[in-house]
Amino acid sequence: MEHAPWSQKGHPFAAYWNLGCAEANAAFAHLIKQLLRETRGRCVLQLAGDPSAYVFLPVEGWLMTAKVDPDGARQIVDFALPGDVLDPASASMAYAAADVVTLGRGRLAMIPREGWQRYLVAHPSAAGLFARQSAARYARMAERMLRLGKSSGETRIAYAICELFLRANPFGLVTHTPFHLPVTQQVLGEFVGLSSVHVNRTIRAMARAGVLTYRGQLDVVIHDLPTLAAMAQIDPTELQATIIPSPG
Amino acid sequence: MEHAPWSQKGHPFAAYWNLGCAEANAAFAHLIKQLLRETRGRCVLQLAGDPSAYVFLPVEGWLMTAKVDPDGARQIVDFALPGDVLDPASASMAYAAADVVTLGRGRLAMIPREGWQRYLVAHPSAAGLFARQSAARYARMAERMLRLGKSSGETRIAYAICELFLRANPFGLVTHTPFHLPVTQQVLGEFVGLSSVHVNRTIRAMARAGVLTYRGQLDVVIHDLPTLAAMAQIDPTELQATIIPSPG
DNA sequence: CGGCAGTTTGATGCCCGTCAATAGTGGTGG
DNA sequence: CCACCACTATTGACGGGCATCAAACTGCCG
Secondary structure, eight states: OOSOGGGSSSSTTTTTOOOSOHHHHHHHHHHHHTTEEEEOSSOEEEOTTSBOOEEEEEEEEEEEEEEEOTTSOEEEEEEEOTTOOBOOBOTTSSBBSSEEEEEEEEEEEEEEHHHHHHHHHHOHHHHHHHHHHHHHHHHHHHHHHHHHHHOOHHHHHHHHHHHHHHHHOTTOSOTTOOEEOOOOHHHHHHHHTOOHHHHHHHHHHHHHTTSEEEETTTEEEESOHHHHHHHHTOOHHHHHHHHSOOOO | OOSOGGGSSSSTTTTTOOOSOHHHHHHHHHHHHTTEEEEOSSOEEEOTTSBOOEEEEEEEEEEEEEEEOTTSOEEEEEEEOTTOOBOOBOTTSSBBSSEEEEEEEEEEEEEEHHHHHHHHHHOHHHHHHHHHHHHHHHHHHHHHHHHHHHOOHHHHHHHHHHHHHHHHOTTOSOTTOOEEOOOOHHHHHHHHTOOHHHHHHHHHHHHHTTSEEEETTTEEEESOHHHHHHHHTOOHHHHHHHHSOOOO
């Protein structure tokens, strides 16, 4: 994650989106070339209920999809990391089901939906990758709904850390490796359905218990993976197979 | 919902799955003809983590996808109604992300995934309908995650009733029309993340307030739709456009 | 008619939200 | 370079919503 894969020769974005087919890769590069865009801070790219004209591809930095209730409380529905394709369409396809917001600075491509669909039809290997990503998103959301509905705050937070660690780190859940989440405790709370106060108390208790260490704006190091996995009620290997799509 | 659309002439299932193209309809009929199956009671068709070989099409009665945590608590992830296509695959596509369970007696088709995918490739209109259904499922899950994370038990239950009413009733959210949910209070609790005791107290309070009436095994009649919609924090028309895919 | 699954109601306790106040952090401009 | 400010993190006190346990009641099916 240190430098943009963008700078690589040949097919930009190749680290994340490799179809094993030179022509499909070239078509993909052509598709996003003109559509790159820089972002800084937290900025809203799409509002729920507005016309949904674009598919979003983060290249650097994360996006999130969120919904806001009438009281102003926000629930984060999912994150999109580099290599993911985010289509916020609702059942009607013409309007968005959720807000799309950037997290900090980064780079992304916004592709008109028609262009994206033409690309998928023309390149079955891309359609296959997209299908695996959709299945992965479904599996993630199912896993999180289980925690949201039935589990304690501790379990929800431990699970969220495991999920995001797995998604952001190609080596999976490893100990003693620092890793950065571009996420405040407030945002983590909006992800797991807890107040930022309770997130703080819980994560702090985990740190005191020696399970992990962290610094503000969430640079996390896992120390005791078995305990963390037990808190999250997961098997690391199994979870990885369930929620991480195979590339290419 | 009284009699199976199955009994109709021509293309069985036509009431739910009409592609506006005779050939695609015929191919669909051929696809599921041999694969029909009766169900009774609550029976498990697929376990999370097992190989995921089939796509499920309920024809009569409902299915649910659910996940169970180590303590035995169950969270229902989504329901599948007649006309929906349920693919429980996880990121790896080879294994299921969740259990698939029937609710009471009914009829369904189980289609091997390869056959289903060949059908989608051969009939773009079917692929389009499937895409709209996937978007609808995403919108539903997002909407429910918002309630699960941020809302009171009353809001969650009111929302669940509105969602299921909308999905099961082609005329949308209408008052003074009895409608049947094949769901116990226990199951409703597993859907909205509440204990069956609390579901009972809440729904009973709604009945005392004159918002709705119901009888055991949930035959519901809505009396005061504005109040119910306010409890659920929805706009009925908007919600329908968001979570109900257009047929055909 | 007995049994079983579902519904209803009460009593008790705790997890977690809310309010409030303090301390830390980074970014910006003078 | 430092002062300032907005944002974030931390900690305490208090109350309420919901889980849990337990016990009757209902209706249905064999």
